[in-house]
Amino acid sequence: xxxxxxxxxxxxxxxxxxxxxxxxxxxxxxxxxxxxxxxxxxxxxxxxxxxxxxxxxxxxxxxxxxxxxxxxxxxxxxxxxxxxxxxxxxxxxxxxxxxxxxxxxx
Amino acid sequence: xxxxxxxxxxxxxxxxxxxxxxxxxxxxxxxxxxxxxxxxxxxxxxxxxxxxxxxxxxxxxxxxxxxxxxxxxxxxxxxxxxxxxxxxxxxxxxxxxxxxxxxxxxxxxxxxxxxxxxxxxxxxxxxxxxxxxxxxxxxxxxxxxxxxxxxxxxxxxxxxxxxxxxxxxxxxxxxxxxxxxxxxxxxxxxxxxxxxxxxxxxxxxxx
Numbered sequence: 001x002x003x004x005x006x007x008x009x010x011x012x013x014x015x016x017x018x019x020x021x022x023x024x025x026x027x028x029x030x031x032x033x034x035x036x037x038x039x040x041x042x043x044x045x046x047x048x049x050x051x052x053x054x055x056x057x058x059x060x061x062x063x064x065x066x067x068x069x070x071x072x073x074x075x076x077x078x079x080x081x082x083x084x085x086x087x088x089x090x091x092x093x094x095x096x097x098x099x100x101x102x103x104x105x106x
Numbered sequence: 107x108x109x110x111x112x113x114x115x116x117x118x119x120x121x122x123x124x125x126x127x128x129x130x131x132x133x134x135x136x137x138x139x140x141x142x143x144x145x146x147x148x149x150x151x152x153x154x155x156x157x158x159x160x161x162x163x164x165x166x167x168x169x170x171x172x173x174x175x176x177x178x179x180x181x182x183x184x185x186x187x188x189x190x191x192x193x194x195x196x197x198x199x200x201x202x203x204x205x206x207x208x209x210x211x212x213x214x215x216x217x218x219x220x221x222x223x224x225x226x227x228x229x230x231x232x233x234x235x236x237x238x239x240x241x242x243x244x245x246x247x248x249x250x251x252x253x254x255x256x257x258x259x260x261x262x263x264x265x266x267x268x269x270x271x272x273x274x275x276x277x278x279x280x281x282x283x284x285x286x287x288x289x290x291x292x293x294x295x296x297x298x299x300x301x302x303x304x305x306x307x308x309x310x311x312x313x
Contacts, residue, residue: 006117010200013118017198021191028188035180035300042308043173052312060304064297071191072293078124082137089144096145100152 027070034059034066111280113200122197123286125279132283136290147298150253151305154246158310162241165234167310176307179222180299186215187296190289197285202277205285206269212292213265216258223255247306254302257295264288 006012038059041047047055069075074082111126119125124133158167193208227248230236238248265288272281 008117008119010116010118013120014199016120017195021195024188024191024195028191032184035184038304038308039173039177039180042311045312053309056304056308056312060300063300067187067293067297067300071187071296072290081134085137085141086144089141089148092145093148093151096148096152097155100149100156104156 024070027066031063031066034063111278113278113282115200118198118200119279120198121286122200122277122279122282124283126283129279129283129286132287133290136287140290140294143294143298147250147253147301150246150250151301154250154306157242157246160242162243164240164244165230165236167243167306170230170234170236171307171310173307173311175222175226176303179219179226180303182215182219182222183296183299186212186219187293189215190292194286194289197277197282200277205277206273209265209269209285209288213262213269216262216265216292220255220258220262223251223258227252251302251306254295254298257298261288261292261295264291 038056041052041055068086072082073079074086109126113119113122123129189208189212193205193212196202196204196208236244238244268281268284268288272284275281
């Protein structure tokens with residue numbers, strides 16, 4: 001029997017899905033690493049002052065990027081609308097947090 | 107049902123949740139919903155950042171928060187995000203039983219998270235007398251974190267309903283979209299939690 005190379009063939013699909021899952025596991029490991037770093041920095045008080053806040057924000061941003069692109073499949077084809085919506089949401093979130101933060105703490 | 111929703115076990119679709127038009131619209135709809143939810147949570151985060159130091163002589167962020175419980179809650183929710191990816195992986199492999207199993211684990215982890223959060227709130231109220239009415243900080247804290255907890259409760263109710271309703275139906279292109287919508291929503295709850303543990307707990311402990 002020759003190997004079926006149709007994109008919908010069950011064996012081919014399972015292989016593809018497995019490959020995808022490997023990427024997810026790697027990104028989960030990295031996500032976990034960033035989470036633990038964030039907690040460790042606060043727990044050990046390794047860094048002083050406002051650098052911690054910047055570092056924590058950066059960590060949070062990296063973590064949500066892993067969630068959106070790998071777990072929620074936003075990097076894949078057919079997610080153009082999703083990307084526009086999420087980038088818009090980032091912008092609104094930035095404006096609202098800056099707006100409320102700056103008028104209170106400047 | 108006039109339309110054929112069945113999945114051919116030898117000819118799997120790339121993504122069973124987006125075979126039908128309805129599935130495609132659901133996918134876009136959930137993303138729009140998530141965009142709207144981002145704005146909601148952004149406002150609550152902004153409010154919290156503005157009010158977090160207005161403690162009115164009551165407990166401050168440094169008095170209240172403990173790293174251990176927050177870390178445990180983070181691990182529970184993060185893992186539940188991974189298990190729901192596993193569930194979707196089995197959905198794409200047309201393995202309904204394993205999908206239900208992994209979604210079941212997701213639900214249990216979510217329940218564990220919720221239990222921790224209820225314990226945390228009870229601890230603050232009983233041991234510190236820190237309530238919604240204590241201070242502006244109290245109102246902002248319980249609104250933001252409580253809203254997230256409310257989303258977890260809603261998500262769990264959604265998941266249990268889906269799993270029970272479709273238990274005997276098996277997987278088809280009709281209900282795959284429903285499971286996938288839940289999975290996206292659940293990941294989003296985790297995204298919000300990443301911001302909560304960063305902005306509320308971790309930053310509250312260093313400042």
